[in-house]
Amino acid sequence: xxxxxxxxxxxxxxxxxxxxxxxxxxxxxxxxxxxxxxxxxxxxxxxxxxxxxxxxxxxxxxxxxxxxxxxxxxxxxxxxxxxxxxxxxxxxxxxxxxxxxxxxxxxxxxxxxxxxxxxxxxxxxxxxxxxxxxxxxxxxxxxxxxxxxxxxxxxxxxxxxxxxxxxxxxxxxxxxxxxxxxxxxxxxxxxxxxxxxxxxxxxxxxxxxxxxxxxxxxxxxxxxxxxxxxxxxxxxxxxxxxxxxxxxxxxxxxxxxxxxxxxxxxxxxxxxxxxxxxxxx
Numbered sequence: 001x002x003x004x005x006x007x008x009x010x011x012x013x014x015x016x017x018x019x020x021x022x023x024x025x026x027x028x029x030x031x032x033x034x035x036x037x038x039x040x041x042x043x044x045x046x047x048x049x050x051x052x053x054x055x056x057x058x059x060x061x062x063x064x065x066x067x068x069x070x071x072x073x074x075x076x077x078x079x080x081x082x083x084x085x086x087x088x089x090x091x092x093x094x095x096x097x098x099x100x101x102x103x104x105x106x107x108x109x110x111x112x113x114x115x116x117x118x119x120x121x122x123x124x125x126x127x128x129x130x131x132x133x134x135x136x137x138x139x140x141x142x143x144x145x146x147x148x149x150x151x152x153x154x155x156x157x158x159x160x161x162x163x164x165x166x167x168x169x170x171x172x173x174x175x176x177x178x179x180x181x182x183x184x185x186x187x188x189x190x191x192x193x194x195x196x197x198x199x200x201x202x203x204x205x206x207x208x209x210x211x212x213x214x215x216x217x218x219x220x221x222x223x224x225x226x227x228x229x230x231x232x233x234x235x236x237x238x239x240x241x242x243x244x245x246x247x248x249x250x251x252x253x254x255x256x257x258x259x260x261x262x263x264x265x266x267x268x269x270x271x272x273x274x275x276x277x278x279x280x281x
Contacts, residue, residue, distance in 0.1 A: 045264040052253030083266040125275035150175040197232040
């Protein structure tokens with residue numbers, strides 16, 4: 001279950017904000033891409049919000065169980081210092097265990113990623129050294145630019161207003177090969193993610209709201225359906241007992257972006273100072 005939830009989070013947080021055409025602006029596709037890249041490269045800091053719900057059905061033999069997961073979270077990012085902070089709360093209803101709440105905190109500062117997960121009385125800080133590539137994988141705006149360059153299609157919807165800002169609205173088809181490459185970069189030591197079969201994504205619908213003036217994202221919505229077998233996650237009965245025959249998931253979530261270039265200071269909690277270091281493989 002932990003691997004499953006991690007996968008869902010990875011899928012949501014990786015969601016790109018690619019553009020390939022701006023219709024009535026008179027700009028060519030390449031001009032729009034260049035302007036978005038330029039605007040994003042000038043972002044010094046920002047804040048993110050997340051609201052995600054997941055419905056999961058797990059089948060094993062003739063039996064099946066339904067699970068629900070709801071997650072909310074916020075993040076602050078300082079691109080100049082290459083620091084970030086994320087706080088999230090996950091509420092799960094998993095038979096036969098019942099309802100559980102997980103609190104997660106992450107701080108990326110001083111070249112280390114500090115993490116704490118609080119569940120069922122456990123509360124321990126760990127840290128892992130990060131390099132430039134890993135910072136890029138944690139940097140949501142940098143991810144969006146990479147996916148911007150590889151978007152396969154986009155259709156413009158009716159304009160909308162988000163938080164008083166006049167926004168373009170687009171429906172996007174992401175490049176699945178690029179998505180899987182990012183998922184695998186997030187896997188680190190999680191074998192199930194490294195070996196994930198891209199065919200698990202059955203449908204993906206993305207919407208993006210972009211401020212017309214700044215060309216910076218204000219909101220994203222994703223609706224994803226996925227289906228797994230143990231083999232799709234690189235699990236074989238000869239290596240480990242998978243515990244299921246098939247998983248079906250539906251995920252719907254929003255990500256909001258705000259406070260662009262408002263100064264952000266990341267302060268590591270005192271409790272994390274003595275975090276146990278996880279060696280890199």
